[in-house]
Amino acid sequence: MxxxxxxxxxxxxxxxxxxxxxxxxxxxxxxxxxxxxxxxxxxxxxxxxxxxxxxxxxxxxxxxxxxxxxxxxxxxxxxxxxxxxxxxxxxxxxxxxxxxxxxxxxxxxxxxxxxxxxxxxxxKHAWFSESRQSRTNAKSDWYVWADPKPDGTPPNNWLSIFGGSAWSWDSRRMQYYQHNFLVSQPDLNxxxxxxxxxxxxxxxxxxxxxxxxxxxxxxxxxxxxxxxxxxxxxxxxxxxxxxxxxxxxxxxxxxxxxxxxxxxxxxxxxxxxxxxxxxxxxxxxxxxxxxxxxxxxxxxxxxxxxxxxxxxxxxxxxxxxxxxxxxxxxxxxxxxxxxxxxxxxxxxxxxxxxxxxxxxxxxxxxxxxxxxxxxxxxxxxxxxxxxxxxxxxxxxxxxxxxxxxxxxxxxxxxxxxxxxxxxxxxxxxxxxxxxxxxxxxxxxxxxxxxxxxxxxxxxxxxxxxxxxxxxxxxKAHPALAKGKITLLDSTGDILAFTREEGDDRLLCVFNMGDGAAEFAIPAGLAPHHAECPGVIAAPIDGELDLEPFGAYIGILN
Structure with missing residues (x-):
């Protein structure tokens, strides 16, 4: 082929x-x-x-x-x-x-x-190779060029994420070019x-x-x-x-x-x-x-x-x-x-x-x-x-x-x-x-x-x-892919929310701390255990007991 x-x-x-x-x-x-x-x-x-x-x-x-x-x-x-x-x-x-x-x-x-x-x-891109040749060529303003200050220093205080000034001097154009990253990564205009x-x-x-x-x-x-x-x-x-x-x-x-x-x-x-x-x-x-x-x-x-x-x-x-x-x-x-x-x-x-x-x-x-x-x-x-x-x-x-x-x-x-x-x-x-x-x-x-x-x-x-x-x-739950999210009140290291898409409704509770924690399920939410991997907690009398770094996802009735 x-x-x-x-x-x-x-x-x-x-x-x-x-x-x-x-x-x-x-x-x-x-x-x-x-x-x-x-x-x-x-x-x-x-x-x-x-x-x-x-x-x-x-x-x-x-x-x-x-x-x-x-x-x-x-x-x-x-x-x-x-x-x-x-x-x-x-x-x-x-x-x-x-x-x-x-x-x-x-x-x-x-x-x-x-x-x-x-x-x-x-x-090394051909565009920059041409741009740096002169101030008048066809790609002269394809990159960000600027004149120095009167004392020869860079145009301003902008910094590169990779360290130092965001400006490098080009001796042919007698100008600085901008680079937010490496000197070898000039910024396009x-x-x-x-x-x-x-x-x-x-x-x-x-x-x-x-x-x-x-x-x-x-x-x-x-x-x-x-x-x-x-x-x-x-x-x-x-x-x-x-x-x-x-x-x-x-x-x-x-x-x-x-x-x-x-x-x-x-x-x-x-x-x-x-x-x-x-x-x-x-x-x-x-x-x-x-x-x-x-x-x-x-x-x-x-x-x-x-x-x-x-x-x-x-x-x-x-x-x-x-x-x-x-x-x-x-x-x-x-x-x-x-x-x-x-x-x-x-x-x-x-x-x-x-x-x-x-x-x-x-x-x-x-x-x-x-x-x-x-x-x-x-x-x-x-x-x-x-x-x-x-x-x-x-x-x-x-x-x-x-x-x-x-x-x-x-x-x-x-x-x-x-x-x-x-x-x-x-x-x-x-x-x-x-x-x-x-x-x-x-x-x-x-x-x-x-x-x-x-x-x-x-x-x-x-x-x-x-x-x-x-x-x-x-993949089996549309609520997790495209459903809306509603945060629930919780204290301490607990994060809780519901996910809903049509008839697919889930209660999601996470203990983000390194100690055991409890979560009181809000009134009106009646989950039953879902076949979610690793979820071993089950609600008892309206409460969830979660192990350190434990999670619960339950299907809402």
């Missing part, structure tokens, strides 16, 4: 046969391609390897996969620095490999979402309509290849103020380190001029119009803004002319407590009543949630509670590879680090490598059967091998089988 005919087969079926709303309440499994499966033995995961493991993913019971970037890249930020938006990096394979992956995923009933990193490109047109064209290329949607990296970073005003200092009462680690001075500013600009909404409308040309496709945006994340989520997902859904760092960086979750759920429901959140506790950018939140010695109970909770809350869900195995953050030495973020802020912040180590498939095979290479791009932690897939597959009571059962339970 030729590549052309294969690509033709990937295109979306007729609109009448597609569920345009499949994403609402969907469970999306994030794959970090470098670390999932290495097929060619070079120590780096690849597309052929991922394709070989899709049966495992489908067997979990998820609805879609999200692939972190696989585009051509110098890999200074491991794919989040794109030098060609229309090709696959050779370390991952070829366009034909990608087409086969999409075909296999679709045959298994899995949607395919790919990362789109369009707020910035690599400095979204104020230029030609840039918007070009980026939407790059996205159309992948829609034509059959992808079902995009995860939009740093979606609130697309625009900055061309007045280049200094950002104000964050008031102490507003200090929030959810977007960047606490040791990062990036947190000291309120980022009102370098991101989260109002102009972004008009571009998101253009992007949604493109997506609507391909019925049944979706978008999920990453919002990184410590002070305004819920407000932005509401703006970006409300109505039907912006993003379909978005996630914030509210649960990726916030605390694990009943009080925090109550506040966040209530704020989401009040600020974005017709918006849609995508929930995640772990991903490729943060410490794995079992390490971040669990009490030592009670990791097993916590892992089950966290899984039950995220799959019971209102919204779509992203699960991160290895989460279904109960993996904890890997402890790596400085010599093992490759993440520039961790290298910059070591040792107080150890970067993102600890959550990006290779997937473990077989406990007693070299590198956990991830790769046959002598050395993998990141080491396979010995402590992860005891959690390998083959040690849990088919084993009653294992974390893997728990996730599979829980995902099946969620």
């Amino acid at each position: 030729t590549a052309t005919s294969l690509m033709t087969e990937q295109k979306h079926p007729d609109e009448a046969t597609r569920d345009r709303d499949w994403w609402r309440g969907a469970v999306i499994y994030q794959i970090y391609p470098r670390s999932y499966q290495d097929q060619n033995g070079d120590g780096v995961g690849d597309l052929v390897g991922i394709t070989s493991r899709l049966d495992y993913v489908a067997d979990l019971g998820v609805d879609a996969i999200w692939l972190s970037p696989v585009f051509t890249s110098p890999m200074k930020d491991f794919g989040y620095d794109v030098s060609n938006y229309r090709d696959i990096d050779p370390s991952f394979g070829t366009l034909e490999d990608f087409d086969r992956l999409v075909q296999k995923a679709h045959s298994l009933g899995l949607k395919v979402i790919i990362d789109q990193v369009i707020s910035h490109s690599s400095d 979204f104020h230029n309509p030609e840039v918007q047109d070009a980026l939407l064209g790059e996205m159309r290329f992948w829609l034509e290849r059959g992808v079902d949607g995009f995860r939009l990296d740093t979606v609130n970073f697309y625009f900055c103020s061309l007045g280049f005003e200094d950002n104000p200092v964050v008031r102490p009462e507003d200090f929030n380190a959810s977007t960047a680690p606490a040791v990062n001075p990036y947190n000291f500013q309120e980022h009102v001029y370098d991101k989260s600009r109002p102009e972004n909404l008009a571009f998101l409308t253009r992007l949604r119009a493109l997506m609507d040309e391909y019925p049944g496709t979706t978008t999920v945006g990453e919002i990184g803004d410590s002070q305004h994340q819920l407000e932005l989520m509401a703006q970006y997902t409300s109505g039907d002319d912006h993003l379909h859904m978005a996630y914030t760092f509210d649960y990726l960086g916030g605390e694990f407590s009943a009080a925090h979750f109550k506040t966040s759920i209530a704020a989401t429901e009040s600020q974005a009543p017709d918006g849609w959140i995508c929930l995640a506790f772990s991903n490729h950018d943060v410490v794995r949630h079992v390490s971040r939140w669990a009490v030592h010695g009670q990791e097993a109970a916590f892992t089950r509670l966290a899984a039950t909770l995220i799959l019971a809350m209102r919204g779509s869900v992203c699960l991160y590879q290895g989460e279904e195995l109960g993996l904890k953050e890997a402890e790596l030495s400085f010599a093992d680090l490759v993440d520039p973020y961790g290298i910059e802020f070591w040792p107080e912040f150890k970067g993102r490598d600890g959550c990006r180590t290779p997937m473990v498939w077989q406990a007693h095979v070299r590198n956990g059967a991830f790769s046959t290479a002598e050395r993998t791009w990141l080491p396979v932690p010995a402590e992860h091998l005891t959690h390998a897939v083959d040690t849990q597959h088919g084993v009653e009571g294992s974390v893997l089988e728990f996730y599979r059962s829980l995902l099946a339970f969620r």
Whole structure:
């Protein structure tokens, strides 16, 4: 079969046969391609390897996969620095490999979402190479350029998340260019309509290849103020380190001029119009803004002319407590009543949630509670590879680090490598059967091998089988996928709410503390025991007795 005919087969079926709303309440499994499966033995995961493991993913019971970037890249930020938006990096394979992956995923009933990193490109991209040549060439204003202050210093006080100034000097243009991340990741100028047109064209290329949607990296970073005003200092009462680690001075500013600009909404409308040309496709945006994340989520997902859904760092960086979750759920429901959140506790950018939140010695109970909770809350869900195995953050030495973020802020912040180590498939095979290479791009932690897939597959009571059962339970209850959520009064470490969709009504109660707790079931709610995995509590005389990190989900009469 030729590549052309294969690509033709990937295109979306007729609109009448597609569920345009499949994403609402969907469970999306994030794959970090470098670390999932290495097929060619070079120590780096690849597309052929991922394709070989899709049966495992489908067997979990998820609805879609999200692939972190696989585009051509110098890999200074491991794919989040794109030098060609229309090709696959050779370390991952070829366009034909990608087409086969999409075909296999679709045959298994899995949607395919790919990362789109369009707020910035690599400095090796042809666009930037041309832009930096002069102030008058055709792409001279495709990136954010600014003159220095009279004393030669940068235009303002804007900071890079990865450390230092957000401005770098270019000696040919005698100007600074903006980079919110690495020096090698110049920011594109979204104020230029030609840039918007070009980026939407790059996205159309992948829609034509059959992808079902995009995860939009740093979606609130697309625009900055061309007045280049200094950002104000964050008031102490507003200090929030959810977007960047606490040791990062990036947190000291309120980022009102370098991101989260109002102009972004008009571009998101253009992007949604493109997506609507391909019925049944979706978008999920990453919002990184410590002070305004819920407000932005509401703006970006409300109505039907912006993003379909978005996630914030509210649960990726916030605390694990009943009080925090109550506040966040209530704020989401009040600020974005017709918006849609995508929930995640772990991903490729943060410490794995079992390490971040669990009490030592009670990791097993916590892992089950966290899984039950995220799959019971209102919204779509992203699960991160290895989460279904109960993996904890890997402890790596400085010599093992490759993440520039961790290298910059070591040792107080150890970067993102600890959550990006290779997937473990077989406990007693070299590198956990991830790769046959002598050395993998990141080491396979010995402590992860005891959690390998083959040690849990088919084993009653294992974390893997728990996730599979829980995902099946969620699919069996429309209330958990798309139903409304109503918070219930509770005290202490108890979080309680109901989920309702038509005749499907559920009572969900979670003990988020490390001690036993009781919950008095409100009058008028008469649940009976549901076949929810791991739920062993049963109401007695209108009360629930919950073990530490215990959960209860009951069907309401």
